[in-house]
Amino acid sequence: MTAVLSAAGVAKRYRAGVAQWGASIEALRGMDLEAAQGELVGLLGPNGAGKSTFLLCAAGLLRPDSGVLSWFGSSRSPFGRPPGVAYVPERSLYPRFLSVSEALEFYATLHELSGAERANRVRGALDRVGLSEHAAKRVAHLSRGMVQRLGVAQAIVGRPRLLLLDETLSGLDPIGAREMRELLRGLRDEGVTIILSSHDMLSLEHLASRIVVMKDGRAHAAIDPAEITGERTLVLTVDAPPLAARRLQSRRPTATLLGDELHVPLGGDSPEDVLAECLAVGIGVRSSVVRRDNLEQRFFDLIDRPSRVAEPNA
Amino acid sequence: MSSTRILAVARVRVHRVVRTRLALAALILVLLPWLLVDSASLLARISSLAEFTLVGLTMIGAGALSDDIDSGEFAIAMTHDCSPLDVLAGQTVASLILTAILVVLQLPVAFAGIVLPHASQLVLLFAWLSALLASWLGLLLLLATILEGKANAVGMIGVLALAPLLQAASLVDRLPRALAAMARGGLELLPQLEHGTTTFSAALGGPPAPAVAPLVLILSPIVYFTLAAVRIYRLEPAGRLTQ
Numbered sequence: 001m002t003a004v005l006s007a008a009g010v011a012k013r014y015r016a017g018v019a020q021w022g023a024s025i026e027a028l029r030g031m032d033l034e035a036a037q038g039e040l041v042g043l044l045g046p047n048g049a050g051k052s053t054f055l056l057c058a059a060g061l062l063r064p065d066s067g068v069l070s071w072f073g074s075s076r077s078p079f080g081r082p083p084g085v086a087y088v089p090e091r092s093l094y095p096r097f098l099s100v101s102e103a104l105e106f107y108a109t110l111h112e113l114s115g116a117e118r119a120n121r122v123r124g125a126l127d128r129v130g131l132s133e134h135a136a137k138r139v140a141h142l143s144r145g146m147v148q149r150l151g152v153a154q155a156i157v158g159r160p161r162l163l164l165l166d167e168t169l170s171g172l173d174p175i176g177a178r179e180m181r182e183l184l185r186g187l188r189d190e191g192v193t194i195i196l197s198s199h200d201m202l203s204l205e206h207l208a209s210r211i212v213v214m215k216d217g218r219a220h221a222a223i224d225p226a227e228i229t230g231e232r233t234l235v236l237t238v239d240a241p242p243l244a245a246r247r248l249q250s251r252r253p254t255a256t257l258l259g260d261e262l263h264v265p266l267g268g269d270s271p272e273d274v275l276a277e278c279l280a281v282g283i284g285v286r287s288s289v290v291r292r293d294n295l296e297q298r299f300f301d302l303i304d305r306p307s308r309v310a311e312p313n314a
Numbered sequence: 315m316s317s318t319r320i321l322a323v324a325r326v327r328v329h330r331v332v333r334t335r336l337a338l339a340a341l342i343l344v345l346l347p348w349l350l351v352d353s354a355s356l357l358a359r360i361s362s363l364a365e366f367t368l369v370g371l372t373m374i375g376a377g378a379l380s381d382d383i384d385s386g387e388f389a390i391a392m393t394h395d396c397s398p399l400d401v402l403a404g405q406t407v408a409s410l411i412l413t414a415i416l417v418v419l420q421l422p423v424a425f426a427g428i429v430l431p432h433a434s435q436l437v438l439l440f441a442w443l444s445a446l447l448a449s450w451l452g453l454l455l456l457l458a459t460i461l462e463g464k465a466n467a468v469g470m471i472g473v474l475a476l477a478p479l480l481q482a483a484s485l486v487d488r489l490p491r492a493l494a495a496m497a498r499g500g501l502e503l504l505p506q507l508e509h510g511t512t513t514f515s516a517a518l519g520g521p522p523a524p525a526v527a528p529l530v531l532i533l534s535p536i537v538y539f540t541l542a543a544v545r546i547y548r549l550e551p552a553g554r555l556t557q
Binding site: 098109 | 316318319322326329330333334387389390391392393394395396400
């Protein structure tokens with residue numbers, strides 16, 4: 001199947017004006033990513049990892065210095081921009097002096113829709129993001145959560161095939177976040193490919209079919225949320241780790257020694273049960289911590305280690 | 315390019331100027347100074363018209379243009395099948411409308427009690443007036459693009475006062491002779507109101523205008539818009555969003 005978005009070795013450096021002594025920032029250093037139709041890919045990474053820059057390149061709003069970007073199987077012509085691609089920025093970049101419905105009307109007009117179709121799309125988008133009651137409100141007077149909803153509304157007014165979302169889940173209240181997750185899930189089920197940059201790990205874990213961890217301007221690792229078990233592990237720092245591991249493994253075969261740490265899957269047991277067993281077999285425990293296998297834990301495990309995958313789909 | 319998109323962009327831009335009260339501020343800026351203009355000379359009045367219109371135009375036209383090139387509003391419009399040329403053309407239409415309104419509103423004050431010369435001469439005067447305004451706007455945008463990396467011409471408005479300030483303070487005269495000559499040449503290259511008035515004077519039958527002024531008047535906007543075209547070709551409307 002043809003990839004909806006394909007990025008290979010995308011690099012981008014920002015250059016400032018001479019007033020800032022020509023300073024430059026290397027935002028992307030060879031980003032690779034492929035997304036198939038109906039896939040929701042999460043982008044996760046520390047600030048400055050290059051997520052926003054990559055989304056701007058994928059939206060056709062920034063030209064990479066090198067590398068290849070292709071949409072729906074073809075690269076963009078020098079004067080065109082990718083069709084069927086919508087972008088929702090992190091902050092409000094919409095005309096603040098217009099009302100919500102006027103802003104959506106403006107974007108719908110740019111698609112050269114007929115009057116009836118335009119009104120239909122605007123109404124549909126307002127309903128879908130739950131902004132109908134605020135249609136007359138000025139964009140400048142919207143809360144951050146409402147701006148995020150407006151962002152998604154302006155994006156879907158053009159019925160895109162690829163939706164690029166930059167931190168769209170931030171700033172939403174719990175109910176709004178749940179509604180937004182439902183909305184994105186619905187769009188994904190309709191076959192829209194979504195690339196979502198977010199620091200909201202819980203949402204990414206539940207929404208994304210694949211999560212790409214970005215670091216230093218490139219894809220550092222890929223996580224399959226289906227593999228996240230949610231199981232708890234007791235991590236022990238002990239005296240004489242090899243000896244302690246042999247003693248504990250005689251009672252708990254699943255215990256493993258990773259470096260100087262003993263990792264003991266808890267299953268249905270409590271940490272106190274395991275600590276009592278350690279005492280019983282004469283293991284000197286210096287410290288203990290319970291870790292749950294979730295996206296946050298995997299992210300922190302990955303982010304300080306060398307790259308695990310050269311290709312994000314590997 | 316699409317006329318629907320161009321008009322949509324122009325309408326939003328005019329909305330911006332009106333709803334953000336920029337129009338009101340610009341109107342006050344261009345009308346109030348007329349209270350101080352005390353001259354029966356047509357030349358002085360046309361010069362004042364040029365000066366006041368330039369201030370208003372810079373405030374509403376150049377500010378809005380920098381929005382288009384540097385801010386995300388331009389970028390988001392582009393994700394809706396809008397080309398950069400559609401956006402710039404829409405902005406141009408809006409700027410022309412607003413500038414025309416600014417000039418027309420001043421005309422009754424500017425020409426009150428003045429006997430106008432022949433129509434052809436007046437048309438010629440307004441052609442030079444437009445060239446002077448476009449030149450200054452182009453120069454401000456060019457400097458802003460080079461110095462700040464963005465097209466914020468409003469931030470460069472101080473440049474308007476640079477040439478007269480340097481000349482009035484005689485700073486140039488204190489420089490070594492070769493440097494002073496170069497500095498004087500540089501200052502002469504700046505499009506100054508004086509260039510406009512001498513041109514008006516020439517058109518009204520006075521002494522001929524210096525040749526260097528028209529050259530600068532023509533070159534400045536061309537250089538700026540070439541630079542803008544390069545940025546558009548490189549598709550960098552969002553170049554500053556992440557900085």
